Amino acid sequence: MEHMVQAVDPFVFRLSIFVLAVFVGYFVVWSVTPALHTPLMSVTNAISSVIVVGALLAVGVSLVGDDNGPLWARGFGFVALIFASINIFGGFLVTQRMLAMYKKKQK
Structure with a gap:
């Protein structure tokens, strides 16, 4: 009898990592x-x-051949x-403003 292992949906996996990152942060x-x-x-x-x-890559790099990638990807980028x-x-x-607060004033 074979045992079937199902993978976790990538969306659920990424969402769980995001939620954990929010709590840790x-x-x-x-x-x-x-x-x-x-x-x-x-x-x-x-x-x-x-x-x-990452945004520059999404906006300017050719993803497949001569195509610049989907329009929505470039827009989000x-x-x-x-x-x-x-x-x-x-x-x-x-x-810069924070460091200026600690500068000694000249008399």
Whole structure:
């Protein structure tokens, strides 16, 4: 008698990973002391530049032969590129203002 093993649906698998990541992220960020919260968020904004690389790939790289990929993929890639760019530049501005607070004033 054969034993059939069914694989988990990829959508359910990815959704469960996403939910676990949300819980882990929530508890990691909220367990940080308030003094370190702003630098943590600034580094998180800088790390999000990886999204820009993925968005550039979705927008500009030819996926199959001479085809540029589906229109919806390029559209979502463009939107991700815009949002990630805003996030990165905003993170750098917040970091710059935060570091300016700790600069000694000249008398």
